[in-house]
Amino acid sequence: MSEDQLVYLNGDYLPLPQAKVSVLDRGFLFGDGVYEVIPCYRGKPFRLQHHFARLAQSLLAIGLDNPHSQAQWRVIMRRLLAQYPDQDRTLYLQITRGSSGRRELAIPEDMVPTVFAMSSPLKQADPAVASRGIAVVTLEDIRWQLCNIKTINILANQLLRQRARDMGCDEAILIRDGYALEGSSSNLFIVQRGMLITPPPGPHLLPGVTRDLVLELAAAEGTARLEAAIPLAQLRQADEIWLTSSSREIMPVTRLDGEAVANGLPGPIYRQTANLYQARKASWQAEASW
Numbered sequence: 104m105s106e107d108q109l110v111y112l113n114g115d116y117l118p119l120p121q122a123k124v125s126v127l128d129r130g131f132l133f134g135d136g137v138y139e140v141i142p143c144y145r146g147k148p149f150r151l152q153h154h155f156a157r158l159a160q161s162l163l164a165i166g167l168d169n170p171h172s173q174a175q176w177r178v179i180m181r182r183l184l185a186q187y188p189d190q191d192r193t194l195y196l197q198i199t200r201g202s203s204g205r206r207e208l209a210i211p212e213d214m215v216p217t218v219f220a221m222s223s224p225l226k227q228a229d230p231a232v233a234s235r236g237i238a239v240v241t242l243e244d245i246r247w248q249l250c251n252i253k254t255i256n257i258l259a260n261q262l263l264r265q266r267a268r269d270m271g272c273d274e275a276i277l278i279r280d281g282y283a284l285e286g287s288s289s290n291l292f293i294v295q296r297g298m299l300i301t302p303p304p305g306p307h308l309l310p311g312v313t314r315d316l317v318l319e320l321a322a323a324e325g326t327a328r329l330e331a332a333i334p335l336a337q338l339r340q341a342d343e344i345w346l347t348s349s350s351r352e353i354m355p356v357t358r359l360d361g362e363a364v365a366n367g368l369p370g371p372i373y374r375q376t377a378n379l380y381q382a383r384k385a386s387w388q389a390e391a392s393w
């Protein structure tokens with residue numbers, strides 16, 4: 104992150120080092136806030152309406168009003184992206200409940216939210232991921248009961264990701280009550296006998312924007328697909344396993360808990376879907392600007 108980068112904070116555009124919030128902000132004290140991460144290709148946000156819709160859901164779930172209309176968000180986003188017109192970036196939007204001037208758990212009336220937005224470089228996909236896949240480990244899901252909210256309070260996700268890293272893996276697949284749900288920051292798909300399966304939306308996973316797009320692409324292609332719970336035993340027998348997220352797109356998993364997934368190589372339905380995904384991005388990029 105460069106120091107002259109402009110970020111948005113509560114109505115102002117400031118160089119990053121000058122953007123400061125109160126230590127009594129409830130986001131800082133309690134993780135009381137929500138966020139979105141939107142991938143932007145050459146200055147254009149991908150699947151923006153889906154990200155706006157999820158942001159609205161997250162805000163509703165924690166009882167915060169959306170501080171901006173979509174038109175206002177767009178003004179902010181354009182200004183942040185305009186600094187890097189030719190780059191692929193992610194936009195990070197965060198709204199916390201703000202500060203009441205003291206630390207108290209109950210939510211005071213008339214809070215003024217803290218609104219923050221910045222862009223960051225979007226890492227180019229590593230070609231080795233598409234050709235070799237990634238290694239993951241299954242870990243017990245230690246998160247709470249409202250994983251469908253994109254809250255900034257992601258301490259458990261962070262600890263789980265770090266445990267995976269410490270074990271030499273790229274991601275953790277989280278297991279709750281014997282079922283595989285999602286990654287620490289990604290959604291889960293498996294392929295079994297040609298059927299694409301992903302766990303259904305619910306309180307124990309984030310409704311991923313990329314997950315929706317993968318289901319949409321599979322539907323358009325006529326790929327057999329199913330939203331169904333995935334027992335750990337079924338995960339271990341899968342022909343293909345993928346993880347999806349806005350910044351890392353579709354990642355084929357080729358090692359699970361130290362064992363090869365099927366023949367240990369990214370599978371044919373992954374390759375087909377990854378191609379469809381890139382084709383969708385290319386046709387969207389060619390459309391009129393946003």
Ligand SMILES: Cc1ncc(COP(=O)(O)O)c(C=O)c1O
Binds near residue numbers: 287290309
């Ligand atoms: C827990 C979790 N699940 C799934 C996802 C994938 O969501 P999306 O495709 O919208 O990036 C994320 C993204 O950060 C996440 O944190």
